[in-house]
Each structure stands twice: as structure tokens, then as C-alpha cells.
Amino acid sequence: MTTPYSTTTPPVPARFLLLGDSHAGCVGRAAQQAGLPFVGGPVGSGRDFLGPFLDDLDDKGDLVFRDAEPRRLVREFLDVFGVTGFAGLGVPLVCTFGLSAHTVATRQNWDIHRDRHGTVPERFLRSGLFADLVRAGVRGALAFYDRTAALGLRVLVPLPPQRVPGMSDASVFFAAQDVIGAELRARGVELVDLRARVTDGSGHQRPVFCQADDTIHGNLAFGRLVVAELLDRGL
Template identity: 70%
Template sequence: MTTPYSTTTGRARFLLLGDSHAGAVGRAARAAGLPFAGGPTGSGRDFLGPFFDPRGADDITFRDAEAERLYRGFLDTLGTRALGWLTVPLVCTFGLSVHTVATAANWSVHRDTEGAYTPGFLTSALFGDLVRATARGALAFYDRAAALGLRTLALLPPQRVPGMADPQVFFAAQDVLHEELRARGVETVDLRAHVTSADGLQRPAFCEPDDTIHGSLAFGRLVVAALLDRGV
């Protein structure tokens, strides 16, 4: 899922960086003829722990060679030499593959003998600290973007919880990350009210068929419409 989706017809409207969740957005933008640069640069788990280093005063370097190659290509498409020189909004999904954060096996230690969490655990300071520690690399990236003065829009993920993930942790961790992004001045694109059923899960019309994680092209179109509504 690391195929770049950059378009080059016309002046790019935004830089798209992220994991595989960026794929549906790139496809929808391309289908709509909306010029942009970027696309997926790796899988969700690649962007939770530390994944980049500062490069001078105005840029970053991805630690993974393929992600770095893709990133440099995206900057070339924009005619920009560094992230800090970006003149269009940054649209990003880093750190928001919440199903990975919510991997059930990682949270079993916090359940009691009957399999339940201690009352209040999922809203506790300890839980928040654990989520922030898990996604520390992504949060550091958003800190860097804020320090560079970029307009950054983060896309909340499709509301899909695969079998390996704990639904309670998914929704609670998403809330923690949402607040962390907002505290950093990141604009969040939150489509939950438009794409979910009463149970909080994504409706089939917005799910990629034969896939337990990703949003469909229809979901990507809603994201693109939300970006346009925000003047991107």
C-alpha cells in the first residue's frame, strides 16, 4: 500500500502523507481531478514509534529508506525542497491507524480475571499515557509540523475494528489521539457522524469490500469533500 498517488495536472492543492488509509483519499482526489502530491508511505504501525529525524531547521528525514524516497519525490512534485517550505496544506494520517494501537493482546494485562477493565481505566491518566507513548512518533511528527508553521489536517480513520483489535480500546484511544492533535493546533477531519451506524462502526457503503480495515472510495470522496469545504 505504498504506491504514490500524486497528480501533476495543475497546481497541487495539498500534500498527502500517511499510511494505507491515505490510499482511498488519494484515489478519490485523483478521480475528481483534484491536483495533489503524495500518498501512502508505509503501513500504520510504521508511524507509531519514532520514524523520522529532524533535518536542519526546516525539514525531516524518514528513517525508512523507501519512505524517504517517496517523500523526496513528493517534494519534487511540489517544487519544494523541504517540509518547512510547504505552501499548501499538509493532509496526514500518521498515528491514526487506531486498530494497531488497540491490538487486543497488548491490553490483556489490564483486564481482570473476568476479562473486564477496571472501571474508569479507559478514561484514566494511565490509559492516556500508554496511548501517547504508543503513538509518540506520530505525535512528534505533528509537533514538528506545528513548529514549522504548517497548516495540518489529520484524518480520523475509518471506524473499523478488525478481530485482532479491542473495540473498547479503539474508541477510547481514538479519543485520546483526537484531543492530542487538537491540542497541537491540528485540524481534524472527523466523519464519524456521517459514516457510522448506531454501534459506532462504519456502514458497509463506506467500507472497502473484502477488507477489515480500510475505507472505500466512497469514504475517500467524503474526505475529499470535507477538505474542499475547509478551503483546501
């Protein structure tokens, strides 16, 4: 997990709140480098935000994180804006919760669905059962975006780097990402989709946009593209 950070303190106006897992790291670093004022950063690992991670709504109908550390970090971020909860947030939320498709696509989770050739059939990947299984796997994130929609927040979610580690099944990764993306759009989330600009003919992230020392993260060049897209959308 990347250390959370903020590039702004009052009275400098922040342009957005950044929350997420480690995939938010390159976005924050690129925003810092560009001098774009924001508040926030990663508050946990990707798998922390797939299953349920919110407690019941508080008495104001706001979002409450279940675990102490993300709850503390989010509280500090909101304090910078001078608000008591997400309901008072006056800037867009840029978030990466729920997009850890490589975790959803862990190979052993899908072994029961493989054919005699060892592959997960395309017809299954397009089935309602597959979609149901993916939605169940990211139900915590979907509940989060249900609540941000109810609060009327503008939420932008960058698709993660198109990198599939050895532990994951590539066909499941891409199919699951499509299911998750459709669910987020249905909740009014704006997807920041850079796939046409950062992938090769196979749909995988080109090396120039990959963090060199690991198998899943994007690098600063990728973060810069995300930030440029955020600026193009008015942030």
C-alpha cells in the first residue's frame, strides 16, 4: 500500500478528494508533480474494498468505514475540507475502490468452470451466472457507490492498469472488469477509461505505462494520463 498523502492544506482549494487502493498512488504522484491541489490517497489494499467494508449508515445517512485505519484517514481528509462527512463534500471524488479485477480473476477461484482444455469458456464469461459471481465478489464496492450516488456525489473511477499477474486468469480479468464497469456506470459513476491509449493489440498494458518493479501497477506516465483526463473533465 502506498502511503496516503495530501497536496493541499487550507486555504489552498483542493480540486478533488482521492480515495482508493494502491492504484490511486500513481494518480496522486502525477497530481503532485503537476501542482494540482487535491486531498487524499490510498487508504488500504485492493482486496480490502471488494467485500463489505462499510458499517451501517450513521444518523446523518453518511458513509462510515468499518476498519479503524481507513476510517481515521478518511476523517483526516474530510477535515481538510471542513466537512463532517461525505454529504458535505463540495468537490468530486476520484476513487479506485472495487476495480481490483486481478483479485477477482484469481485462477483457482474459477477452476470449477474450466473446460477440458483448461480454459474458462467464453459463453460462461458472458453468462448471467458469471456476472452474478462477479457482483457478489465486489459487493462491498458496489454498496459504496450506491451510497455515493444517494448522496449526490460526482464520482470518477479510473480503470486500473491492464495488467494480469500470473496468479490471475486473463480472460476472467477482462470479462470481470466489463461487468464491474457496467455496474458502476449504472450507479452514475464516470469511468476514466484509457485502454485505447495504453494497451497493445492483446489488450494488455504497454510497458511504457507499467511500474517496472511489480506486476499490477501503473507508473507515473500512466498517472499523468489519468490526471490529464481528469482535467479535461473539469476537475
